[in-house]
Amino acid sequence: MQNRLEEIRNKLEINQEELAKELEVSRQTISSLENGRYNPSILLAFKIARYFKMSIEQIFIYEEE
């Protein structure tokens, strides 16, 4: 699954540390999400979407295999 997390975060000028603090996750989790190495749980996806005031689909792009 791809995502636009890094792009949105950069647009809002928030660093990984700050975003991690807001979402109550580790900075490594944010980094892994941005690199596409890790897919978030539905709870974290909702948290991220709610934080950016966007829908999940606007941030995460589901690709059928």
Added chain:
Amino acid sequence: MLCKSYQNKNFYIGLIIIGLLSITFGAVFQQYIPENAHNLSMTAGMLSGIGAAFIAVGVIRLIKFKRSSPEKLKAEEIELKDERNIQILRATYSVVAAASILIFAILAFVFLVLDYIVPAWITIGCIYVEVIIFFIAYKIISLKM
């Protein structure tokens, strides 16, 4: 479950109490062991050692709770509850569990080659216990999900 305990002060107070009981039991048990029963003496020593380790861990964690700033404790809590860290931990536990079965199987062969029949049976028993625990845990967890 473990993550919740790790941040709970009462868990460490309990650990210190268990440690004290273990040391006391080890010391008292030592008094009643005949001088030639080295295996029982070693068991008493092990109990005291485990007790001391529990006390040390409990005391160190309680001191850390007292001395660490709330921000640092919060950061530590986030690290513990972080979903990626939990997934990494679970995957690691799975690897360790699979490896332990393999190690037990190898140990059973080694004991048989060395003609240590009783330890070999104990090791084979451990493999069966692990497999039984696996099926019980699978059943309980699948009922919860």
